Amino acid sequence: MSDSKSEYAVSIRLMCYNHENYIRQAMDGVMMQETDFNVEVVIGDDFSPDDTLKIIKEYESTEKIHIKILQREKGDAYWTERQKRGRLYNFQNILENCTGKYIALLDGDDYWTDPQKLQKQYNFLENHPDCSVCFTAAQFYFEENSDRKKIYRPKNAVSRKKYDLRDAIIKAGDFMITATIFFRQKYVSEIPEWVFNSPVGDLPLSLFLGTKGNYGYINDITCMYRVNASGSWSQQMNFEKRRKQVVKILKTYDDFNAYTDYKYNKLLQLEKARVHFNDKKSIVKRAIAKTPPGRKIKEWFDL
Numbered sequence: 001m002s003d004s005k006s007e008y009a010v011s012i013r014l015m016c017y018n019h020e021n022y023i024r025q026a027m028d029g030v031m032m033q034e035t036d037f038n039v040e041v042v043i044g045d046d047f048s049p050d051d052t053l054k055i056i057k058e059y060e061s062t063e064k065i066h067i068k069i070l071q072r073e074k075g076d077a078y079w080t081e082r083q084k085r086g087r088l089y090n091f092q093n094i095l096e097n098c099t100g101k102y103i104a105l106l107d108g109d110d111y112w113t114d115p116q117k118l119q120k121q122y123n124f125l126e127n128h129p130d131c132s133v134c135f136t137a138a139q140f141y142f143e144e145n146s147d148r149k150k151i152y153r154p155k156n157a158v159s160r161k162k163y164d165l166r167d168a169i170i171k172a173g174d175f176m177i178t179a180t181i182f183f184r185q186k187y188v189s190e191i192p193e194w195v196f197n198s199p200v201g202d203l204p205l206s207l208f209l210g211t212k213g214n215y216g217y218i219n220d221i222t223c224m225y226r227v228n229a230s231g232s233w234s235q236q237m238n239f240e241k242r243r244k245q246v247v248k249i250l251k252t253y254d255d256f257n258a259y260t261d262y263k264y265n266k267l268l269q270l271e272k273a274r275v276h277f278n279d280k281k282s283i284v285k286r287a288i289a290k291t292p293p294g295r296k297i298k299e300w301f302d303l
Contacts, residue, residue: 008038009035009101011103012039012040013042014041014107015091020048020050020051022110033065038066039064042094042097102125102184103188113221121134121182133209135180136219136221136223137219143228152177164214168215169207191205208256211259249275253275
């Protein structure tokens with residue numbers, strides 16, 4: 001649906017799977033949003049075996065916020081395609097069902113803490129047509145150590161309101177925290193296939209959006225991002241799956257390199273080298289952690 005015909009200024013892409021322990025906070029953060037425009041919450045639950053969907057259905061639409069749960073059943077068209085395409089098909093399918101002028105990303109295990117989040121980002125992109133996306137600062141919550149505090153902000157956040165694709169490539173893996181991403185819906189139809197072939201959704205989407213305009217930044221903390229949430233996809237991966245994921249991420253960089261006609265080849269090769277190094281480092285840390293001295297070192301330094 002085109003921007004002019006949509007009754008919603010913003011669509012919230014809420015992706016869920018096994019999030020019954022967190023989904024109330026996610027939904028509460030959505031429903032508390034204060035806007036002068038209409039919002040649709042497009043919810044894609046990927047056949048959670050827990051009570052995620054049951055909890056979501058306890059919430060009702062309001063005058064400003066309309067809840068739209070995508071209807072899915074095992075054996076239907078979505079389920080059939082999901083078996084072929086993998087977990088990121090949920091990401092793609094929800095985006096394709098968003099009709100608002102802008103799309104805000106949210107996963108079921110994260111939540112928004114600023115009731116003005118959507119309004120701030122909407123205003124920013126309305127006033128900065130050169131930007132394809134807007135993101136903010138974020139608070140990290142560590143499931144294994146709730147006392148540990150970390151606030152994410154990009155480099156030079158105090159002095160900068162805009163970043164470009166080169167900035168994103170250098171920190172592509174964690175340039176924008178997913179729960180803060182807010183972008184123009186008109187680009188959804190242009191997203192290339194390699195974005196959804198990646199093992200993760202935010203990294204390739206971030207790179208793609210950078211080819212459409214600048215990255216706008218608001219230096220406010222608007223969300224809580226959970227690190228290693230219980231039941232999350234990353235938490236469930238074993239060592240071998242993580243190694244395979246690294247290989248696929250490197251392939252994503254190669255796909256993006258070709259997509260941009262190798263304009264950013266030097267930066268992308270440096271980023272790939274960083275990914276390689278971090279992968280090797282994790283292997284060493286894993287080996288050390290299995291020894292008694294290694295476990296003690298891990299405990300001392302909270303690694």
